[in-house]
Amino acid sequence: VNRLTSRNLPNGITTTYSYIENTDWVKKITHTAADGTIVASAEYIREGIGEPVKIIREDNSYVELDYDDSLRVIKETYFDDHGVQIEQIEYSYDAEGNRLSVSSGEAEGIYFYENLHQLSSIDTDTGTETYTYDDAGRIASISRDGEIWNLAYNTADLITSVTDAAGNVIVEYEYDSNGRRVEATDSNGQRNYLVAPLGNSDLESPHLITDENGDLISAYVYGGTMPLLRLDESGNPVYYLTDAMGSTIGLADGSGVEVAEFDYDSFGNFRRSVGNDLGVTGGDFRFQGQWLESNMDLYHMRARYYDPESGRFVSRDPVEVIEYEPQSSNPYQFVYNNPHIYSDPSGMFTITSVNASIEIRRILDTVKAEVIGGIRKEVIDEAHGVVTDIAIDLLNNLLPADLLSIKAGSLDSKSLSGTPSPWEERVTNTTCNIIKSAMPSFFGLDTLWFQPSLNKRTGEPVGNGFNPSPIATTGCGIPFVKKTGGLIEPELIVKHGEPTDTSSKSYLVLEVKTAIGGVEFTPGKQFDTITNYAKDYMFVPTVLYVSLKKPTGKQVKRENQMKQKAVKKGVILEVIDFGI
Structure with a gap:
C-alpha cells in the first residue's frame, strides 16, 4: 500500500x-x-x-x-x-x-x-x-x-x-x-x-x-x-x-x-x-x-x-455556508476544532473540504462492516452467476475479497441485461438499503448519484444518472442500465444536489474496473475525464478506483503511473485492489 x-x-x-x-x-x-x-x-x-x-x-x-x-x-x-x-x-x-x-x-x-x-x-x-x-x-x-x-x-x-x-x-x-x-x-x-x-x-x-x-x-x-x-x-x-x-x-x-x-x-x-x-x-x-x-x-x-x-x-476564510453543517459558517475556526486528525497547511481549507475525505473514509468503512453482517450468506451462497454492471460494482467496492466466491473469469463477461434476476435485484437493493441505513446525516441517500454522465473532454457533468432517494421510504430499486455512448459515466458521485448543478462541489467520484491495466491516459478517455472532473468540480479532488482482480507487477506499475499523472493535475488518487 x-x-x-x-x-x-x-x-x-x-x-x-x-x-x-x-x-x-x-x-x-x-x-x-x-x-x-x-x-x-x-x-x-x-x-x-x-x-x-x-x-x-x-x-x-x-x-x-x-x-x-x-x-x-x-x-x-x-x-x-x-x-x-x-x-x-x-x-x-x-x-x-x-x-x-x-x-x-x-x-x-x-x-x-x-x-x-x-x-x-x-x-x-x-x-x-x-x-x-x-x-x-x-x-x-x-x-x-x-x-x-x-x-x-x-x-x-x-x-x-x-x-x-x-x-x-x-x-x-x-x-x-x-x-x-x-x-x-x-x-x-x-x-x-x-x-x-x-x-x-x-x-x-x-x-x-x-x-x-x-x-x-x-x-x-x-x-x-x-x-x-x-x-x-x-x-x-x-x-x-x-x-x-x-x-x-x-x-x-x-x-x-x-x-x-x-x-x-x-x-x-x-x-x-x-x-x-x-x-x-x-x-x-x-x-x-x-x-x-x-x-x-x-x-x-x-x-x-x-x-x-x-x-x-x-x-x-471565505467558506461556503452549508445549512446542514452549522460549523461551515464559521470563517475563523481551525480544522473543525480537532487538530488530531485534521490539518490546514494552506490556511485555505473550508470546513467541508477539511472534513470530506475523513467522512468519506468513515462512511465506506461503516458500509463495508454493515454489508459483511447484512448479506454475507446471500453472497457466499448465491454469488456464482453473472450480475449486472451496477450490482458487481457495488458488491466489489463494498465487500472484502475473501467473502466473494465469484470467479475472476465471470468478471470479464458481465451481463448488460435490462432485466435483473431476482437474486441480482435482491442483492443490489439490499446493498443500497445498507448504504442508506449506514449514512450519517451529512451524507444522506440523496447524495448518491449512480452512473452520472461527464463530458469526455472537460469532465463537466452533463447528466445526473440515477439517485435512489425518491423511493428511499420503500426501498432502493436501483435500475440496471446500459452505458451511454459518447459520454464517460463513473459508477458513483457523492454530492449534495444534482451533479449537473456546478454551483456546489462534490465529495467523491468512484470508478470500478476489472483490472487497472486497461486504464488509458489519452485525452477523452475515462481516466482523463474523471480526473478533470475531480480537479474542477470537487471540494477535495479525490478519485477512488476499485480494481477487482489481483494486480500483476505491470498493473502495480500502472497504478503508480496513474497516481503520478493525477498528482500533476492536483488530484488525489486512491486505488483499492480487492485481489479476486
Whole structure:
C-alpha cells in the first residue's frame, strides 16, 4: 500500500512507522539513535474513524483525549510516566464551532463574541484579553499578557506589520504577487525568503533564508511536504523529529544527539519546550510542521496566520455556508476544532473540504462492516452467476475479497441485461438499503448519484444518472442500465444536489474496473475525464478506483503511473485492489 515504514537519517537516527491494520493511520512512530536509544516517539490508541483517544510519549507519559458527537476535542487529561494525573483541560463550544470555555492551560478562560463569530474577549484567571477587528473582519489588535499588538494587512488578508501600543514596529512582512512571503524585518534585521514548491504538492515553503546582504542564514530540506532538516550558515544540520501529525517533537544534531524537545496541547500551545531557540531565523517549524513566528507566536499557514492560544485564525476564510453543517459558517475556526486528525497547511481549507475525505473514509468503512453482517450468506451462497454492471460494482467496492466466491473469469463477461434476476435485484437493493441505513446525516441517500454522465473532454457533468432517494421510504430499486455512448459515466458521485448543478462541489467520484491495466491516459478517455472532473468540480479532488482482480507487477506499475499523472493535475488518487 506504499506506506512509509522506515527512514534512516545521515546522523544515525532511524525512524520507524507502524500503522493501524488496513488504514493509513499511524499506530506508532519511533525515532531511535544509532546506539539503540529511543530519542522520541509517539504511540496512538485510536477509535472511530481514526481519532486518537490516547497518545503515549517516549518517557511513558501520556494524554487521554475525549471528543463530542461532532468529533471536536472536549477534554485532554495528562498523566506522568507512573499514571498519575498531572492536568486536565476541558473545552466547550457552541453549535457553530466557537470556543466558549477552556478550563486550564495556556488557553484558559471564558470566551465572548460579537458580530457573530468575532472573538471579542477572553476572561482568564490573570486578567482579560481583548480583540478588535477591522472592516474586513480581520483581527486589528490583540491585548494579551500586558502587551498590545496592532496588526495591519494587505488586500489578500496577509499580515504586513505588527506594532506595539506606542506604534513601534515589532515586525514587517512583504509578499510577492502570488502571496508568498519573501521578506521580514524585525529587531534582528532583514530576512529574505526563497520560497519554492514542496514535492508534487501545491504547497510552498522557504528553502533559503538570507540576510539583507544575501548571506545565508539557514537552508531547509523537505521530505514531501514536511521539513526534514535545517542547515545553519556554516552548514551544520539539525533534523526534525516529528509525530504522526507532523508536529516537531524533537530536534537532533548532525551526530544524532537530541538538542530540543517539545510537547503541545491539542491546539499547538507548548506544554513543554526545551531548546526552543528560534535564533535569527525569525521562527521555525513546530506544530503540525508549520512555521511558528518568533515575534508574536502565530503560525504562518501560508494564506492565513493561526493563533494557537485562541485556537483560531486571525482573518476570515471565505467558506461556503452549508445549512446542514452549522460549523461551515464559521470563517475563523481551525480544522473543525480537532487538530488530531485534521490539518490546514494552506490556511485555505473550508470546513467541508477539511472534513470530506475523513467522512468519506468513515462512511465506506461503516458500509463495508454493515454489508459483511447484512448479506454475507446471500453472497457466499448465491454469488456464482453473472450480475449486472451496477450490482458487481457495488458488491466489489463494498465487500472484502475473501467473502466473494465469484470467479475472476465471470468478471470479464458481465451481463448488460435490462432485466435483473431476482437474486441480482435482491442483492443490489439490499446493498443500497445498507448504504442508506449506514449514512450519517451529512451524507444522506440523496447524495448518491449512480452512473452520472461527464463530458469526455472537460469532465463537466452533463447528466445526473440515477439517485435512489425518491423511493428511499420503500426501498432502493436501483435500475440496471446500459452505458451511454459518447459520454464517460463513473459508477458513483457523492454530492449534495444534482451533479449537473456546478454551483456546489462534490465529495467523491468512484470508478470500478476489472483490472487497472486497461486504464488509458489519452485525452477523452475515462481516466482523463474523471480526473478533470475531480480537479474542477470537487471540494477535495479525490478519485477512488476499485480494481477487482489481483494486480500483476505491470498493473502495480500502472497504478503508480496513474497516481503520478493525477498528482500533476492536483488530484488525489486512491486505488483499492480487492485481489479476486
